[in-house]
Structures are given as C-alpha cells and as structure tokens.
Amino acid sequence: MFAKVLVANRGEIALRIVRGLRDLEIRSVAVYSDVDRLSQHVRYADEAHYIGPAEARQSYLNVERIIDVAKKCGADAIHPGYGFLAENAEFAEACEAAGLVFIGPSPESIRLLGDKIAARRIAEQAGVPVLPGSGELTSIDEALAFAERIGYPVMIKAAAGGGGRGIRLIESPEALPAAAARAMQEAAAAFGNPAIYVEKNLKRVRHIEVQVIGDRYGNIVPLGERECSIQRRHQKIIEECPSVAVSPQLRRTLSRAAVRIARAAKYHNVGTVEFLLNEDGQHYFLEMNTRLQVEHPVTEIVTGTDLVKDQILVAAGEELPYEEADLLTRGWAIECRIVAEDPFNNFLPSVGRVVFAREPAGPGIRVESALYDGVEVTPYYDSLLAKVTAWGRNREGARQRMKRALAEFRVVGVATNIPYLQQILDLPDFISGDIDTGFLDRNQVLAEEHFEEQREVAEIAALLLVTSGDRDNGDQPLNGQSAPSNGYRAAIGAWRQQQAGLTSRGGGMGRWPRNF
Amino acid sequence: MAKKFLVRTEDSASTWEFERDDEGVRVRREGQETWIRVELQRVGDSQLYLLMVENRPVEIYLERRRGGARATIGRHAFDFNVERWRPQSAKLAAQQVQTGLRRITAPMTGSIVEVRCKPGDRVAQGDVLLVIESMKMNNELRSPAAGVVEQVVVSGGQRVNAGDLLVALHLG
Numbered sequence: 024m025f026a027k028v029l030v031a032n033r034g035e036i037a038l039r040i041v042r043g044l045r046d047l048e049i050r051s052v053a054v055y056s057d058v059d060r061l062s063q064h065v066r067y068a069d070e071a072h073y074i075g076p077a078e079a080r081q082s083y084l085n086v087e088r089i090i091d092v093a094k095k096c097g098a099d100a101i102h103p104g105y106g107f108l109a110e111n112a113e114f115a116e117a118c119e120a121a122g123l124v125f126i127g128p129s130p131e132s133i134r135l136l137g138d139k140i141a142a143r144r145i146a147e148q149a150g151v152p153v154l155p156g157s158g159e160l161t162s163i164d165e166a167l168a169f170a171e172r173i174g175y176p177v178m179i180k181a182a183a184g185g186g187g188r189g190i191r192l193i194e195s196p197e198a199l200p201a202a203a204a205r206a207m208q209e210a211a212a213a214f215g216n217p218a219i220y221v222e223k224n225l226k227r228v229r230h231i232e233v234q235v236i237g238d239r240y241g242n243i244v245p246l247g248e249r250e251c252s253i254q255r256r257h258q259k260i261i262e263e264c265p266s267v268a269v270s271p272q273l274r275r276t277l278s279r280a281a282v283r284i285a286r287a288a289k290y291h292n293v294g295t296v297e298f299l300l301n302e303d304g305q306h307y308f309l310e311m312n313t314r315l316q317v318e319h320p321v322t323e324i325v326t327g328t329d330l331v332k333d334q335i336l337v338a339a340g341e342e343l344p345y346e347e348a349d350l351l352t353r354g355w356a357i358e359c360r361i362v363a364e365d366p367f368n369n370f371l372p373s374v375g376r377v378v379f380a381r382e383p384a385g386p387g388i389r390v391e392s393a394l395y396d397g398v399e400v401t402p403y404y405d406s407l408l409a410k411v412t413a414w415g416r417n418r419e420g421a422r423q424r425m426k427r428a429l430a431e432f433r434v435v436g437v438a439t440n441i442p443y444l445q446q447i448l449d450l451p452d453f454i455s456g457d458i459d460t461g462f463l464d465r466n467q468v469l470a471e472e473h474f475e476e477q478r479e480v481a482e483i484a485a486l487l488l489v490t491s492g493d494r495d496n497g498d499q500p501l502n503g504q505s506a507p508s509n510g511y512r513a514a515i516g517a518w519r520q521q522q523a524g525l526t527s528r529g530g531g532m533g534r535w536p537r538n539f
Numbered sequence: 540m541a542k543k544f545l546v547r548t549e550d551s552a553s554t555w556e557f558e559r560d561d562e563g564v565r566v567r568r569e570g571q572e573t574w575i576r577v578e579l580q581r582v583g584d585s586q587l588y589l590l591m592v593e594n595r596p597v598e599i600y601l602e603r604r605r606g607g608a609r610a611t612i613g614r615h616a617f618d619f620n621v622e623r624w625r626p627q628s629a630k631l632a633a634q635q636v637q638t639g640l641r642r643i644t645a646p647m648t649g650s651i652v653e654v655r656c657k658p659g660d661r662v663a664q665g666d667v668l669l670v671i672e673s674m675k676m677n678n679e680l681r682s683p684a685a686g687v688v689e690q691v692v693v694s695g696g697q698r699v700n701a702g703d704l705l706v707a708l709h710l711g
Contacts (some may be wrong), residue, residue: 368646369678371646371647372674372676373647374647374701378586402649403674433598438614442613473613479568480590480592480599480612481599481611481612481615481617482555482617483555483577483590484601485617486544486566487577487579489608490542490544490557490621
C-alpha cells in the first residue's frame with residue numbers, strides 16, 4: 024500500500040481525493056498555484072507544495088514540476104483527478120519512468136481509448152453497436168462525401184481529444200465545408216492533429232454512461248449507469264443514477280458491453296463507457312473516458328462504494344474487494360453542478376470574490392465543494408464551484424431534497440447557475456424523466472423571479488444599517504432598541520457566576536447543569 | 540414621528556419613511572399605505588445579517604460604504620447611498636436618475652476582444668457594447684439601458700480587471 028500520494032489537481036476534486044487518502048491513512052500531498060495558496064485542498068492536506076503561476080500550463084499542467092515535487096517529497100503515487108493531466112498518456116508514462124504509480128489506467132489504454140477512431144474499432148470488435156461514422160478524415164471533400172452517404176444531420180468531431188470540445192452539429196451540406204475547416208484548425212491547435220471524423224447525429228437521444236472499475240488481475244466490475252442527458256453546450260450539469268430509461272435487462276446489456284470494451288482495452292482502474300440511447304432503446308457506443316468522472320458521487324451513493332478509495336487500492340496492486348454480484352443498489356441520486364456562470368446574462372462567467380458561502384446539508388445531501396468565505400473565482404480554471412448530490416428512496420424523493428438543498432445554498436459575491444438549476448428541477452418534463460440531450464435547448468432560462476422583491480428588501484436593510492449608527496455589535500437588533508431577550512442574557516450571566524471556576528467565557532470546557 | 544430617508548443607487552431613488560415605536564421599527568415606502576415591521580440583526584461577527592420582514596427571515600450580506608451600504612442578496616449587489624430626505628436632494632436625485640451618466644464596468648477580469656461602440660453612438664438597451672474574453676470564452680457585454688456613448692476608455696486586446704471602467708454612457 025502507498026504511504027504518501029500526491030494529488031495533481033485543485034478545487035473540489037483535489038479535496039475529495041485528499042479525503043479519500045485520509046480514509047485510507049495515506050499521507051496526502053497537495054500542490055498549488057499562486058492563486059490557490061489558501062485553497063481548501065491545501066489546508067486539508069498533510070503536506071502542500073507550490074508549483075507555479077496561476078496559468079495551468081505553468082502549474083497544474085507542468086509535468087516536470089509535478090513529478091519533481093512528487094519525487095522530492097517521497098510520494099509513491101500521483102492521483103490526477105479529472106481534467107488537467109488525467110487523460111494524458113505522456114504524463115502517465117512520465118510517472119512510471121520516475122518510479123511513481125499513476126493512479127489510473129495504463130498509458131497504452133489511455134492512448135488507445137483517447138483516439139476516438141481506434142476506440143470505435145474496439146467497440147465494433149467487441150460486438151457493441153457504434154453510430155455510423157467515418158474513419159480519420161483530413162479533407163473537406165471526404166467529409167462531404169461521407170456525410171452524403173449517411174445522411175444529415177451529422178456531427179463533426181476532432182479525431183483526438185474529448186470533453187465536448189470541437190464538436191459541431193451540421194444540418195445541411197452547405198454548412199459543412201466552413202465548419203469542417205474550423206474544426207480541423209481547432210483540432211490542430213488543441214491536439215496537434217487536424218484529423219476529424221464525421222458521425223451520424225441522432226435526434227432525441229439520451230446520454231447514458233456505465234461506470235466500470237478494474238484491477239490489475241483482469242477483474243472488471245460494472246457499477247451501473249448514469250443518466251447525463253441534461254447538458255448545456257455538451258457540458259453536463261445534472262446527472263442521475265440510475266436512469267429512468269434503463270430497464271434491468273438494458274442495464275445488463277450495457278454493463279456487458281462496457282465490460283467487453285474495457286477488457287479489450289486491457290483496462291484497469293476506474294473508467295466510464297459512454298453510450299447514446301435513442302427512443303427505441305437502441306444503444307450506440309460513444310467513447311470511453313479513462314478517468315474518474317466529475318459525476319462519480321451519484322454512483323457512489325447508490326451503490327455504496329467509494330470509487331476514489333477503490334481506485335487507489337487497485338492502483339496499489341490490490342484485488343477488487345467486490346464482484347458484480349456483491350453490489351446492492353439503493354434508491355436514487357441526482358447531482359447538480361454549481362458553476363460560476365450567470366444564467367440571466369447569457370451564462371457569462373462570473374469571476375470575483377465569494378464574500379460569503381454556505382453549503383446545504385441535512386438528510387440525503389452530500390456536497391463536494393471548494394468554496395470558502397473569501398475565495399477568489401479566477402478566470403484561469405473551469406467555473407465549477409461545487410457539486411450537490413441528493414439521495415432519495417426514489418427519483419422524486421431525490422428531486423425534492425435537491426430543491427431544498429439548492430434553496431439553502433448561499434453564494435454571495437459571484438453569480439451562479441443555481442436559479443437555472445431550480446427552474447430545471449421544476450419543469451414537468453424533468454419531473455417525469457422525459458429528457459434527452461436537447462432538453463436544455465428546448466428549455467431556455469426563464470425570466471428571473473423576485474427581483475423587485477429582493478431589491479426592496481435590500482433597500483430596507485441598507486436603510487436600517489445606516490440609520491443604526493454605531494450600535495452594530497451583533498448583540499442588538501440594528502434598530503436602536505435592545506432585543507426582547509426574555510432575560511436569557513441575564514440568566515446566562517448568573518449561571519456563569521454560579522459556576523465560577525468550572526466554566527470560562529468560551530474556549531474552556533464546562534459542564535452543563537442538569538436543569539439548565 | 541416618522542423620519543424620511545432617500546435610498547439611492549446610480550439608476551434609482553426611493554424615499555422611505557422610518558418610524559420607531561414601542562414594538563421596534565417599521566418602515567414604509569413613500570406613497571404606500573401599509574407599514575412594514577422590520578428588524579435587522581447581525582449574525583455573529585460576520586457581515587451576514589438577518590432581516591426580519593413581518594416575521595419573514597431574509598438573509599442578506601451588508602457592507603458599510605461611505606454614505607451608504609452595499610447590500611448583496613441572492614445574485615444581486617446594490618450600492619446604496621442613504622441620506623436624510625431633503626427637498627433639494629430628492630429633486631436632484633430624480634434628475635440624475637433620468638439623465639445621468641452610467642459607468643459600464645468590466646464584470647470580470649479578462650481581455651477586450653472587440654469594441655463595438657464609439658463615442659457618440661446611440662445604443663438601445665441590450666445592444667452589444669464590447670466583447671470580453673475570460674475563462675477562454677467570449678462574452679458579450681450589453682448595454683443596461685438606452686443612451687448615447689459618451690466615452691470608450693478601452694481598446695481591443697487590452698487586459699482589464701473586474702470593476703474597471705470600460706464605457707461611459709449618457710442615459711436617455
């Protein structure tokens with residue numbers, strides 16, 4: 024087992040991993056850039072090292088620096104989290120070369136599955152349906168000819184890379200040449216490979232993905248599906264486990280397909296096989312993500328597993344502690360991603376200082392967050408602030424708890440998408456589970472409610488604050504009169520005197536009297 | 540005896556009556572019938588306050604500012620100027636609201652990609668004034684009101700910090 028692990032990430036996921044390491048009694052090493060000096064993942068870790076300026080390229084993507092820190096501090100392994108270096112085969116190789124364990128699949132698996140065309144081939148060989156699609160294309164004429172053959176609409180994607188980047192929907196042949204040229208340029212810039220491919224676009228499909236975990240001995244266990252159809256511009260914002268569209272029989276089919284693909288790629292550690300599911304229940308392989316997903320908590324909650332802990336164990340060479348038959352699922356989980364974007368202003372990224380933050384809690388609520396009072400939301404990294412996951416005995420129970428949690432969440436200082444999430448949770452089609460990847464295009468942000476009311480309340484508060492003079496000491500209402508205290512302050516004072524020596528005014532330990 | 544106060548922002552001004560009685564404090568927006576029973580209390584040593592509005596609890600974040608306060612509630616921050624009501628100041632405020640200059644500031648740190656307005660342009664509410672790149676995304680900055688562009692203080696390619704003045708707009 025590892026004694027010390029470096030977490031090569033930031034934000035909520037770095038904190039999540041630090042917590043997993045503490046559960047395993049492994050020492051954690053955080054790394055941070057200039058703007059993350061006070062971050063929670065730094066404060067919660069056993070050890071923390073500075074790795075460079077705010078720009079990710081010079082810090083969280085700086086392979087040399089991170090490996091150097093890991094070696095100097097005596098870490099046994101590196102956990103990459105998601106994003107940054109998580110799906111970078113060169114990084115995984117560099118870790119191995121430095122004698123460090125990369126907590127994730129092998130560099131070969133990452134490379135193989137990161138190449139979308141190779142991944143499609145693996146799926147086909149494993150007998151899993153794929154969407155009609157081309158091979159690697161490097162000219163617009165080829166793309167036009169292929170699109171003609173499979174029929175519009177089509178999707179154009181970069182052959183390398185993922186995460187929804189560079190994806191374009193093309194409705195007609197006239198729109199293809201310009202879009203293909205831009206996609207090639209972007210792919211060349213982002214991934215160093217201009218190749219694109221063309222894929223049939225299906226109407227009204229769900230995005231369903233299957234979580235798998237494998238050890239180094241060929242055991243691969245599927246952990247059920249996640250429904251991730253609620254997406255805005257190919258970015259997921261609400262995820263669920265399980266899916267209303269997946270019957271036990273379909274779950275078996277998808278699980279078997281996911282395991283066959285993982286096995287063909289000689290996969291170990293956690294991974295996610297993504298499918299599209301059409302209205303007839305037909306499924307098509309989309310891609311396999313070779314990392315821990317943002318939305319892993321919904322699976323953890325419903326299956327009772329701890330994916331971060333388990334992936335560390337299998338990376339350390341342990342056998343998977345469970346088989347598929349051992350897993351019991353319970354209830355329903357929904358996750359909402361809280362991002363610093365203003366839904367009432369065209370999802371403008373909101374940066375600035377969060378002067379006050381308070382996360383929701385209570386029955387069935389789990390929060391993964393990097394928020395704290397005074398945190399600066401900077402333009403350097405992605406806009407994810409927190410994830411809220413609600414568990415319920417059924418989908419409606421989880422939905423109700425999520426509504427409660429979002430209403431409790433306070434983020435002051437930057438705009439968030441919370442009001443939009445609240446609107447989505449109340450839409451009749453969402454409530455009935457009738458969703459697909461076009462859901463948010465059909466359900467744009469509704470007008471903002473309560474603005475006048477909030478403004479009026481703010482005016483009153485400002486008026487009372489200013490007219491209160493200097494009496495703002497927290498003990499009295501700011502209207503110049505003492506609080507109707509029912510004498511409780513005097514009672515506490517008398518009790519303290521009576522307990523003289525046994526209690527102190529705070530900080531010290533005291534004994535509560537039985538009949539207080 | 541009720542006191543009168545003027546609560547102003549750059550684009551609004553309202554008059555509130557404020558009265559203390561045996562039960563505490565009540566306020567009323569000028570011209571309205573009913574009084575609202577209110578009580579403001581600070582939560583611990585933070586800047587979070589609990590405002591009771593007729594027994595309805597509302598959390599609000601307040602910061603003292605010169606001559607007033609910044610109140611943040613939900614996703615909105617208001618910079619209020621609070622002063623004793625005087626006939627002249629009320630009149631002046633009303634004029635300012637109608638014709639005043641509006642400062643358009645950068646909502647985020649980033650760089651200016653494109654400036655789509657120039658001094659003298661007449662713009663409608665919602666017109667794109669400029670485009671700012673932040674978090675690798677281009678964001679259109681729209682005019683909050685109709686008016687005439689008085690001054691543009693940035694140019695394409697320039698880096699700006701959140702809160703920097705970008706455009707001065709003459710309302711009306």
